[in-house]
Amino acid sequence: MASRVRAAGLGVVLVLVVSACATVPTGGAVQPGQAGAGGDRRNEPYIRLIPPSPQPGDSQTTVVKGFLAALASFEGDHRAARAYLTPDQRRSWRPSRQVRVYDDAADFVVEPPTPYGGEGAQVDVSASQVAQINPNGRYDVSTLGDDLRERFRLRKVGKEWRISEPPQILMLSRRDVDRAYRPLNLYFFGSDMRSLVPDPVMVPVYARGDIAATLAEALLRGPTSWLAPAVRTAFPAGTRVAGVTSSATTITVELTGTVSRASQDALSDMSAQLMWTLKQLPEMQELKLLVNGEPVRVPGADEEGVQDKGDWMVHDPNVLTSRAHTYYVRDGRLWYSENGEGKHAPGGLGEAAAGPISRPAVMLDEGRAAALTPDGHGVLVADLTVGSRVSQPLFGGTYVSLSWDRFENLWVAERYGKGTRLWLLRGGGRPVEVPAPELREVAVKELDVARDGARLAIVHDSGRRSQIEIGRVVQAGGKTQAEGFFPLGSELAEVTSLAWRDADQLAVLGQGSEGATQPYLVYVDGTRVQGVSAAPGGEMAAIAAAPGQPLLSGVEDGHVWRTGDRLIWQRLADGADPVYPG
Template sequence: MIGHGGRIGAAASAACLVAALSGCASVPTGGPTFPGRGDNAGGQADTFTRLIPAGPQPGVGEGALVRGFLKDMGSFEENHKAARLYMTEDEQAVWKPSDQVLVYGEMDAVRFDVEAVEEDRTARVRMRTPLYATIRTDGQYVPADQGENIDIAFDLTKVDGEWRIADLPDDLLLSRRDVDRVYRPLNLYYFNRDLSTLVPDPVFLPVQPTTDITEQLARALIRMLVDGPTDWLAPAVRSSFPEGVDTAVSYESGMITVELGAGADGTGTEERFGMGAQLVWTLKQLPEVQELTLRIGGEDVEFAGAEGGSLQTSSQEWNAVNPSGVDGGSLRSYFMRDGQLWSLDADQQESLVEGAPGEGTTLLERHAVSLDEDRVAGVVPDDGSVRVAELVDGSEYATVLADGEYTSLSWDVYGNLWVLQDLSGEADDAEEDEDLADDTERGDAASSDSERQGEPGDPATRLWLLPGGSDPVEVTAPELADAAVTELRVSRDGTRVAVLTGTGETGAVSVGRVVYGESAVTLQGFLPLAADLTSVDGLSWRGADQLAVLGQKDRGALQAYLVPLNGSGESTSAGAVTGSDMKTIAAGPGLPLLSGTEEDTISMSSDRLMWRRVADGTNPVYPG
């Protein structure tokens, strides 16, 4: 059994659930609303804003009927009973809405074109609007690419003198407001490649006010967790649950029992610990879930070190695989001053590091510290090399990459060093050489611009992975081949990378997965993030499911923002340093944000209104 203890108070749990699940984000537009609770809400008051559907109005035209249908589609109660009222009886009986959702922005941006098929008897209404996002059947929220549109048709017929929908798509069509009201962004948790760290898999889950919301979410999370990760993350993670195992879930007053079928009978201690860890971290997101029992073969699974406390209370057993990948409270930050590498502890006490990095005889233009804080890698501007040294007395730098323009460094939990190389300078040099040849070789025709720029498909960047900080292996990243990647940061768990493409007003953020094959490492499946920011100039991993970036909104001032990885695009301002422009951003799990400024000072913020100067220096970083 995992965790003991009674339920938390109803008022406290409701407040916690609102904060944790981001409920009631906005007011829907389909009709009057009120904060609702189900018959068995059990302390879930004020966690759901209920839509009161308007229903089909008498005498409305074809376009108005479809408009009303879309508004009432935001009511999920009784299997979309409100939306079915807009359909013919035959269509009501056969319509089975898909779990996939097409998300649009606002109703005012939707265009309805009516085509009469048979005058005053049948018609077709074509709905067109920009696609904002798709919630896939596995719960993943995927932002739309620029220029993607929703373009679908509804067939209508007259029934007793009123227009009704006779045929329509299976996909749900919801506005952003409806998604904010009905869906809850949560994480499933799976393991990284070596089972050392849990990795969040963000999903969006719908809820209804007719039953206990915590129970709804708990059951849905367990079902999805056991079924396996989203299609996007699956190639990069592992699950401890046997494939296809049957699962039974019981819930009562904050106590959950998960019973696995015969497919789990042969699992060993390691697999059972993994299943317990995945369940604990997934269910910890629901504050009212206090106790979990995992049962296999009719017997409760016992976990050493996990007895005697609430599920919501941290224990060493489960923290060993916590999603941050590190013990966040113990991490120091590192920065450069006068060519020397310094550390800054939680009390803002400075210390000069040991070994070659602290001596300052080799200047590092940019640097990254390994997660175990044993090594530092840096780019030497004098010769463009990447060098690595241990942070121990008497250490020396070793050159691991040479003869290139290396722009970004980061470490993962496996001890791999990731290095981004900019190849644009090589293309420029080749162009200059050809221009010189054109000027000096008489009788030769001048080269065209396309000829001077190299072969089509030549990559703009190259990515290296150095296991243990040495022996570089080139990483395959087809989707980045033609992109001007200016920064790349690997997640501390080693399963994903965040990249910044473009600079200044064109800077944009995306995230891709890391897939290890038998003979190659590949980056794939890049998805856009921070769609609400007009530009991004720097990025860092704050936690396993959140980035910190420097960005701008609508030509506003450059400042820090927190960006969720769930794809929703809702970035949160973390403020800006007063009196000096921010140049870099650094973040760590559960740690204050750091920024290097134009004045070669370092500022820290645990509160977006309270940035303060903590040291003189440049390029502050946390390990990773």
């Protein structure tokens, strides 16, 4: 009879290690929101696991179960797991950095042993795979129904069974990944070398002293293969990390190699990438950059080349000021809220002469706005200045979603046959179709471009569920393409609205296990989903979000609601379709 293996059932001991290391939740499970929590568990302590050793007389399946549980212990280069291997494998086993993540609820199914090679045995194991961590640290959510299957071969060493052919990858449960890894970002420049773009990777935290060095070295290796076509790096090829040291508040990074020939501007850009990448570590308050042992003096640094954590905010990937207004539709016109007071938006979309509008989108600098006609068959654009006229650059199609990027381009999603066409209107002007071959058979319901301009999020229906996907925006030779769409794992069913909350999170309206529509925060690194309380007043129809701003929702009672703590909602205005710039 097949059996299941759980770490808790094998006498595993967990030891709390108080340090700046963190555990992180992984997988797509929905977690309840907490006021003020923010979902950031980066500063929680690392919990060390001490699994049991093999015992005399253990059966073949017990040895395999013990090995699987011991894989979650990283101390001594997997010393605990090696105890279950034959002597030659104990010395030579070198698992790759790839990790296959299985579902805690399913655990491993361990089949009864079968004979192999005369006196040997083999044991088959399987589990429901939820994700994998690639060698470059990227967390990829698995397709529903993916299985993890491995075959173990064993032989006797003296009187005891030991594994003679172990897997060459790590197999960890969600809880194991929670404990031993945390999601952090590497930062690279967008195509214009102005705004930084986060590249999320899973970083092992079981080796505390190496995290800063691990991040710096990963940054110099370049972006993950998925993001690479959409971003650039300031580090010239041939640059190496000579050393990373930490004091109480300062991290010092020494570079060597071709960086010695870099210009002052390039050194400034390198400093920005390093600062944004390393300041995720809680102890980091200052950065000192050395090249061949000599301090680099960039704008803002002191005489010793020390840069402050607050430097390089000009490259903030969120690209939105705290003064951004809230916009919404009321009586078919565009309104905005200022200091809690509702006002007509200046220009054609806020005037009755423009006719009724729906689904507005506002440029990041609030200089222009766009909207759909109520029937979705036209796209309207106007300056947000008194007396401006309305243009209709697109008409006759079925347009479903609008979004502005940081380059003042208006993105439009149009239903076309069974799929979707994307249009790009530079400055809101003449439309140009954006190649998006992966969307030819995908009926997009919602589209929102990240404020960094390098990524976009979509929602479409896939079978009986809605699917959220992230794509990259590639700029090359004056042309733009949307490509590389991958799914974000979640346990949400119907998703009706989404918006980028910041560079790391989406806010979405969806149905969880209880069937009610409510907001959720979905992390774009694929690791988790957090629930937010529902607004009062009936069914929530739309959601809006922005960095450092309250969540907004349009509700079927004809009101716009907002929440700053994700628990208590307050009525903002009469209206619908709320949006922030972007």
